[in-house]
Amino acid sequence: MTLFQISEPGQAPEPHQQRLAVGIDLGTTNSLVATMRSGSAAVLPDVQGRALLPSIVRYLAGGRVEVGYAAQAHQADDPRSTIASVKRYMGRGLKDVAHAENAPYDFVDAPGMVQIRTAAGVKSPVEVSAEILKVLKLRAEESLGGELAGAVVTVPAYFDDAQRQATKDAARLAGLNVLRLLNEPTAAAIAYGLENSAEGTYAVFDLGGGTFDISVLRLSRGVFEVIATNGDAALGGDDWDQRVFCWIIEEAKLAPLAARDMRLLLVKAREAKEYLTSHAEARITARLSSGEFVDLTLDTETFCRITQHLVQKIIGPARKALRDAGLTVEEVKGVVMVGGATRMPQIQRAAGEFFRRDPLNNLDPDKVVAIGAAMQANVLAGNKPEGEDWLLLDVIPLSLGVETMGGLAERIVPRNSTIPCAKAQEFTTFKDGQTGMSFHVVQGERELVADCRSLARFELKGIPPMVAGAARVLVTFQVDADGLLSVAARESTTGAEAAITVKPSYGLSDGDIERMLRDSFAHAKEDMRARALNEHRVDAQRLIDATRSGLAEDSSLLEAADVKDIEEKIAVLEKALATPYPRAIKVASDALNRATEEFAARRMNASVQRALAGRNVTSLDA
């Protein structure tokens, strides 16, 4: 395929400077880590050669933690402290969690995000996810023989801001430098598109353990452009397991179950579902703690009947994604199937019937997301192959808005806007002499605030007293390339800067993260200090390298005095780098960053001019 030619000034690293970067698929059921090695992407297995890491974490009294197969082995005998499918709880309150009554955990209803009481104390889903990520980080570092420069971590495209932020927090807690949060179907599209030199409009159909995404992308000359995305962040293979689980209880007429029996039957339900992928019927046998023996046979017909409503749930989002993209099914060139749950024949059939074509199954549905993430991590780390590059344009999945009078949501950033994006909206006071305003930021497509996801509440204080309607408060929503939102507000008639306080209605504050980091290093203060020092050093070196190559390429954009100023700041930072003081490095880095702000903006503008100049030449040639 002809890839976009990018002449990126001074960004290509020297050949020997390959930065170690990985892609991580943090899945509901299984997680994987992959990397690019000698030009191709590969999943990194554990020492026993297993690629998948079951996303299961067991907490033992005394603080020891088991992750993966070791934890899986104790699912039934230690159900309360062995956490599976934690992704379903990321960024979610207890009331948002489906089937909480059928999960064998001791949930704690904390403000914002639900927590789980374990043998090692109360844990947040962020902490549990961080344990999985730590294992994958260690696996990658041992396998690659060095420290990771960064990671791309994938999230379901339909994850809202709270779920994305929780994922990024977990990565941070695991000590990963997150290069980007990448949408899972987009990652799959990269892997599929590059391996098959695909061009045209494709749909990626991603049904994982706990989430469902459908993304429509245009692939053209090395540009991957997401046109629309839709899905259900609470629909996945787990729900099929739940249905089989409920069927077992009904058929065997079981009384309310102990936690271990609940987990045992959930495991049996999942095994039966997987067996039915290639068999006409599955036998389910289990010995419960009461001594009762369960022995049932589930045939395909019954299985399809009891899960029919779940299959129906995938059609609505698919139709909405196509409508938002302004396309008909005939215009879709191929349907790429991703996620373990797409192995179910009834899902294959439903997708095939809806899109009126056979789905594409030539990639391993378990690995394709991690592979795509690894490819993107390699690009983001700056290890791009000579002359080969691609551009990814992704979108925000759900509209962002604020609460207005009467509990209605006013849409400010519409869904499927290409990110990064920003929108500013003006608000005014409705009472004479009003000095404060409160904002409630929500995400979702519904008209009533109560039906949308509450993201944050703001208090804008210090507005000078004026008559009603005279104040001009400009609220800016900025969504970054990770799909994460930040909001700023300013009163503009008087020029007075008003104070703003953000209280996330979910998740963790920076203080919480620091506390968790502190706790995890409680027995090793030195470790934490060493880690901070190391992080600052890596960031500082990266900054120096980037600034130097910028100067080499574009110093003509600056006055001689400015060049000198920047060079001096580099020298100061290099001196600081030789010391063991994280603060000193941070201060010198900040100074260099400030000194290069104007330079960075000018270089960005110069890049645009070069792009346009290049285009004019091409159109003359044409």
Place this chain on the structure above:
Amino acid sequence: MKNHFELLGLTPAFALETGQLDRSYREIQSRIHPDRFAHAGDAERRASMQLTTQVNEAYRTLRSPVQRAKYLLELNGVDVAFETSTAMPADFLMEQMELRENLEQARDVATLGLLQEDLARDKTAIESRIAEMIDARRDYAGAKDLVRKLMFLERFGEEIAAAHEQLED
């Protein structure tokens, strides 16, 4: 700050070759997108995000005929306070009411499809009149009513989409 046309290196006009718009957009993005600066320093990452945000906004605005028309009027000092509908010609308003009655009565996807086809035809007709008014005559004030009509049609399109969704759910 550059206006949307300048940013994308295009001559301000309503009639726009979308192929050229797409090409400019992609070539600029391929150089300034935050993915190009994921490993750079804070200053560059911030500059990249800010400029990419502007370019995305410019592209989104120029790609939509109705947004592009509104933007051109704004650039040329024509007030686009479109909120009130009282100043619309009576026959146009009658037509709009009829269309909405038809939409209310539509009970199946096929009828909605027909409404959509009619709408597309009406939009194309108005768009060519807007192009004539703006690009040939440079009569921005004169284009105002046409642009408002186009906005009405745009909203009607959204209502058809919403009706579709209700039928299917």
